[in-house]
Amino acid sequence: MVKTGTEAPIVFLHIPKTAGQTIHSELSRAVGRKAVSPVRVHTQGGPGAAQFPPGYRLYSGHIDWEALETLPxxxxxxxxxxxxxxxxxxxxxxxxxxxxxxxxxxxARPARTGMRMVLENSPDDYFFGGTPQWRRFIDDHHHSPYCSYLVTRRLRGHSQVADWPRQDLVARAVEAARGLDGVYAVDRLDVLERDLQERLGLQLNVTGRFVNADPASRDVSQWARLEPMLERDESRMRLRRFALADQMLMFQLGLGPRPQPAG
Structure with a gap:
């Protein structure tokens, strides 16, 4: 267990595939690896305060944050x-x-279900086929995940807000986002670097660096690759609807363009 003294705890709420591995690596280097909480995924800790074991400077990962207020x-x-x-x-x-x-x-291992599904199914069936349990996985990871995470404070909290009107969900997500110390866009990580330097005295180098990214596709739109692989127009439209609330959220936070109607 690490004594942090008067140093402010840092909490990085890492949504998957948002340059988080790069940011985590730099934060770990800056604070020292012994000061990093071992809970990197919400399933590694229990509910509530167990997501934030005491004595660490950095809490970073795919974690639930319902007990955030237990930290200083x-x-x-x-x-x-x-x-x-x-x-x-x-x-x-x-x-x-x-x-x-x-x-x-x-x-074949249960922990590899997502990888097995993506390999054995067409893109259409990966996103919109499968069992009810699989459909919950898809909803949690792809249907308005930013809004759901901000409002419920749980990575797999979509079912709690699935029936909310989109405008209400976005409004609550904007409110929650503005209660954080910072919400940043992956293409403007220089702002994060500046804030960490000015507010915490930490020097990070994350702009333009992407751990776990496919080197062959860094300069290619991933959506432009996926969209033509979808065989059904309905699949394209449904994925656009999945994204709409989060696009609205980013627009209202000044982090993205005004979204186009998804139909």
Whole structure:
């Protein structure tokens, strides 16, 4: 356990496929790896305060944050957002790359369900087929995940807000986002670097660096790759609807363009 003294705890609410590995690596280097909480994924800790074990400077990962207020009020809490359609596509291709490297035995493990589904199904059936349990996985990871995470404080909280009118969900998400110390866009990480330097005295180098990114596709739109792979127009329209609330959120936060109607 690490004594942090008067240093403000840092909480990075890492939504998957938003340059988070790069940011986590730099934060870990800056504060020292012994000061990093071992809870990197919400399933590694229990509910509530167990997501924030005491004695660490950095809490960073795919964590639930319902018990955020158990940390000192001096904490610095932030998240990073990315164009929602780009994120949907990036997550899809990331799972495919990982799945293609695994043996059939590894793919058969329950923990590899997402990779098995992405490899064995067409894009249309990956996103819109499968069992009710699989559909919940897709909704949690792809249907308005920014808004859901901000409002419910849970990574897999979509079911709690699934029936909300879109405008209400976005309004609540904007309110929650403005309660954080920072919400940043993945294409403007220089702003995050500046804030961490000015507010915490930490020097990070994250702009233009992407851990876990596909080197062959860094300058290519991931959505432009995925969209023509979808065989059904309805699938394209449904994914655009998945992204719309998060696009509205980013626009209202000044982090993205005004969204186009999704139909």
């Amino acid at each position: 009020s001096s904490r610095f809490v932030f998240t990073v957002l990315r164009d929602p359609l780009e994120r949907i596509a990036s997550f899809y291709f990331f799972l495919r790359r990982k799945a293609e490297r695994l043996s059939a035995q590894d793919l």
